[in-house]
Each structure stands twice: as C-alpha cells, then as structure tokens.
Amino acid sequence: MNVSVYACPAYSLPDLEQALIRIFQDFGGLEKMVPAGAPVVIKPNLVSKRPPHAAATTHPAPVEALVRLLKTRTEDITFAECPGGLNTPAILEGVYKTTGMKDVALRYGVKICLDMTSERLHCPDGYVSKNVDTLSAIARAKIFFNVAKLKSHALTVMTGCAKNLFGVIPGLMKAEMHARFPDIHTFCRFVCDINRTITPTFNLLDAITVMEGNGPTGGTPKQLGALLGGTNTFAVDAAGAMLLGIDRKEIPLFQAAHDSGLFPFDTPVVVWGDSVEGLVLSDFVLPDTHSFHLFRNMPKVLQKLLRPSPSIHKKNCIGCGECVRDCPQKTISLLCTKQGKKRAKIHYKHCIRCYCCQELCPVQAVKIKRNPVSFL
Ligand code: SF4
Ligand code: SF4
Known part of the structure; x- marks a missing residue:
C-alpha cells in the first residue's frame, strides 16, 4: 500500500x-x-x-x-x-x-x-x-x-x-x-x-x-x-x-x-x-485512556474498574444539555444547583465509557478521570 x-x-x-x-x-x-x-x-x-x-x-x-x-x-x-x-x-x-x-x-x-x-x-x-x-x-x-x-x-x-x-x-x-x-x-x-x-x-x-x-x-x-x-x-x-x-x-x-x-x-x-525523518514526533502526548484497550483479555469487571471515566467539571458546565442529548446510554441528567443553575451529572452505572460527552461538550467541561487503582 x-x-x-x-x-x-x-x-x-x-x-x-x-x-x-x-x-x-x-x-x-x-x-x-x-x-x-x-x-x-x-x-x-x-x-x-x-x-x-x-x-x-x-x-x-x-x-x-x-x-x-x-x-x-x-x-x-x-x-x-x-x-x-x-x-x-x-x-x-x-x-x-x-x-x-x-x-x-x-x-x-x-x-x-x-x-x-x-x-x-x-x-x-x-x-x-x-x-x-x-x-x-x-x-x-x-x-x-x-x-x-x-x-x-x-x-x-x-x-x-x-x-x-x-x-x-x-x-x-x-x-x-x-x-x-x-x-x-x-x-x-x-x-x-x-x-x-x-x-x-x-x-x-x-x-x-x-x-x-x-x-x-x-x-x-x-x-x-x-x-x-x-x-x-x-x-x-x-x-x-x-x-x-x-x-x-x-x-x-x-x-x-x-x-x-x-x-x-x-x-x-x-x-x-518527502523524507519523513524530520517530521516524526518524539513527544506526542497520548490520551489518558490509551493503554486500557491493551487489557482486553482481562475480566470485564476489572476492565470497567480500570477504564478512565468521564467527569463533569461543575464550574465549567453551563448546563446546555448537549451531553444529555448525545449520551448513547441516556445516563446523564441535568440537576439544579442551590443557585438555580443547571449542571450535568453522570450516573455511572450504565456509562459505557464512549466519551461522547467529552467529545461534544462545547466548553470542555467533561474531563477524563483515571481510576486511582489504575495508577498502581
Ligand atoms: S455538554 Fe458540557 S456544558 Fe453542556 S451540560 Fe454537558 S457538561 Fe455541561
Ligand atoms: S462516556 Fe458515553 S455513556 Fe458515559 S456518560 Fe459519557 S456519553 Fe454517556
């Protein structure tokens, strides 16, 4: 090719x-x-x-x-x-x-x-x-x-x-x-x-x-x-x-x-x-999730434990509801804060870690959070 x-x-x-x-x-x-x-x-x-x-x-x-x-x-x-x-x-x-x-x-x-x-x-x-x-x-x-x-x-x-x-x-x-x-x-x-x-x-x-x-x-x-x-x-x-x-x-x-x-x-x-010699990056930063697919032969329960989760950064969330609409599992809801503002909340039980919410949030309020166990 x-x-x-x-x-x-x-x-x-x-x-x-x-x-x-x-x-x-x-x-x-x-x-x-x-x-x-x-x-x-x-x-x-x-x-x-x-x-x-x-x-x-x-x-x-x-x-x-x-x-x-x-x-x-x-x-x-x-x-x-x-x-x-x-x-x-x-x-x-x-x-x-x-x-x-x-x-x-x-x-x-x-x-x-x-x-x-x-x-x-x-x-x-x-x-x-x-x-x-x-x-x-x-x-x-x-x-x-x-x-x-x-x-x-x-x-x-x-x-x-x-x-x-x-x-x-x-x-x-x-x-x-x-x-x-x-x-x-x-x-x-x-x-x-x-x-x-x-x-x-x-x-x-x-x-x-x-x-x-x-x-x-x-x-x-x-x-x-x-x-x-x-x-x-x-x-x-x-x-x-x-x-x-x-x-x-x-x-x-x-x-x-x-x-x-x-x-x-x-x-x-x-x-x-052209020669690619000078083009190859030596310090490209991979996503925080990058190594987890290598554990595909692990039991599902362990995979779920180790896989990074999406996490809503509440201060950045503007309550637009985009993630609620796009979540394939319908596992995000908008809650009202004491100040009457809407904020997204993920209910992790049904989350499949597709990261669509992270991809589509217009203000980058969804971060990827590694499970502390995965750092061991
Ligand atoms: S898409 Fe982003 S800003 Fe909009 S509700 Fe979800 S987390 Fe908040
Ligand atoms: S990672 Fe996917 S399934 Fe989980 S909350 Fe985000 S959009 Fe929904």
Whole structure:
C-alpha cells in the first residue's frame, strides 16, 4: 500500500496546492480520479463547532486547496458531513461557519449538504454489522474525497481517515451505534465494517497541526507539518501513526482491522514523497485512556474498574444539555444547583465509557478521570 507524505509547515494555500498536486501525481493525476464535469463530494472532519485553530476539525486551507484543483475538473462540488450531536440545518450552518468551511463554500460556489436523510448500505462481509446507515449524499457519491484530521482520540487512541468515515452516519444515529457496540473492540470492528462498505475515491490527512492529549476535541494543538494522501484509509492512517510515533498495535482500530482481516499488522506501507525523518514526533502526548484497550483479555469487571471515566467539571458546565442529548446510554441528567443553575451529572452505572460527552461538550467541561487503582 502506498501513501504520499509531503512537508507543509503551515496552512499556506500555495504550498498546500503544490503538495496536493504532487500527491495526486503520485497516484496517476487528478484527471484519472475525476472525469470532467463529474459531481464530487468532499467529507471533512467537522466533529463539532470549533474554530480552525483549535485543531479539532479539518482545517479549511487544505480543503480550499483541494477545491481549487477540483474546479479545474468540475463545477459540481458538495461538502457533506454529519457532525456529532443533533444535525438540524441551523446547527449544521453554525458548524460550517465556525470551522471556516462556509467561507470556502461561498468563495468557490461549493454546495453544503444540509439534507440529513440516510440510506442503508449493505455490508455482506461485515464483521459485526451487515449494514451501515449512511448520509444519502455520501451513499450516492461516485467520487468522494475523505479529508480527515490527524488527532488523538480518547476512545480510539488516534483518529484519521478510517475513523472519519464514522461521520457518514447522521446525527444521533451515531449515539445509537455507540449503544449497539458498547465496548471499544466491537465499536472498532463496526468502524472497520463502515470502511468495508464505503471506499473513498481518495483520502487526505491534515497533519499540519495535529491534536494531542485528550482528543478528539479536548486536546491541545501541536505542530507536525505534513499533508498525507492515499487510496486506502488504513494505509494513510498507518503513515499518520508513524508520524505521531505510535505503534499501530497500540491503536484499537488497527487491532480491529487486523482481527477482521481488513488491514493485517504486517501490511506493508510504502511512503512516497518527502523524507519523513524530520517530521516524526518524539513527544506526542497520548490520551489518558490509551493503554486500557491493551487489557482486553482481562475480566470485564476489572476492565470497567480500570477504564478512565468521564467527569463533569461543575464550574465549567453551563448546563446546555448537549451531553444529555448525545449520551448513547441516556445516563446523564441535568440537576439544579442551590443557585438555580443547571449542571450535568453522570450516573455511572450504565456509562459505557464512549466519551461522547467529552467529545461534544462545547466548553470542555467533561474531563477524563483515571481510576486511582489504575495508577498502581
Ligand atoms: S457538561 Fe458540557 S455538554 Fe454537558 S451540560 Fe455541561 S456544558 Fe453542556
Ligand atoms: S456518560 Fe459519557 S462516556 Fe458515559 S455513556 Fe454517556 S456519553 Fe458515553
């Protein structure tokens, strides 16, 4: 499997365009992928309403560079994405605006998909699911660019192109999938099934500024300086993991891809492009949850005891109710304080440690708390 990696120290449009031209040339040229005039769908990672500098979402600059190149082939370009939580047109508009994608869309005449209807795609070889409910705009797309962000992730350790495809599932249906696949290993197998069902025409990974720590939204931006591209989601992510200095075997999604035969650990990944020597991070901070999936053979009760828990930081909580709506287990409620303010409270008995509340809290009031036993 081949992956192109080019150094891009900053979000400079001319540099990004040059890097993209070289990436596409490595794979036979954009003309080969996009017939003249063909409709194209671009799916960035717009997990929530965060500005580009927060590094929680795909930066608009590489998407703009891609749009500029695509415009030489077609005028019919659509952005399609299902952020976490409710996906009403007003919420989607807000996400596209804050993430900088609306500006790009307006400047280049790109359509934004606000129609969240879905279609059931069949996955006869699925490991844990025989179907995937997919946003119609993506389900029907003949040419589909997956433009992901390289980040740490409290649930899956790392997220890139493969995990970005979980975002083809509209709105609160994602929470249903977390409830249906409550442990990390079956959840990752489900993400593998999505990757079996949906094959992007091409994958790009924004690793110019990555996120470390308790991502995908609560971590810290970190400079890496690379743009990656390839036709296989897991191969691109494998190169991304290498740049972050993470062993693939420590990432549950790669474990699931290995177990399900989708991308065995010994799959060779050949890196084209610039030398990666100066790009590999030696001090990337993993999420606090990172080692816990390695205990997957432990009894469930011990796993539950050791696994870090979400914890509401009461002073930061603004009582917006987002976590209450999004929790797949419906195990968070809003309580009234003596001062009459609303604050979220987690009832841990039914918590499956999916960390959706941490991912979607708009003010980062949900922290990851390690159980004291796990420090022993
Ligand atoms: S924890 Fe966050 S998402 Fe939940 S109610 Fe408080 S501010 Fe809103
Ligand atoms: S409380 Fe948070 S981590 Fe627990 S099930 Fe609900 S969303 Fe997931």
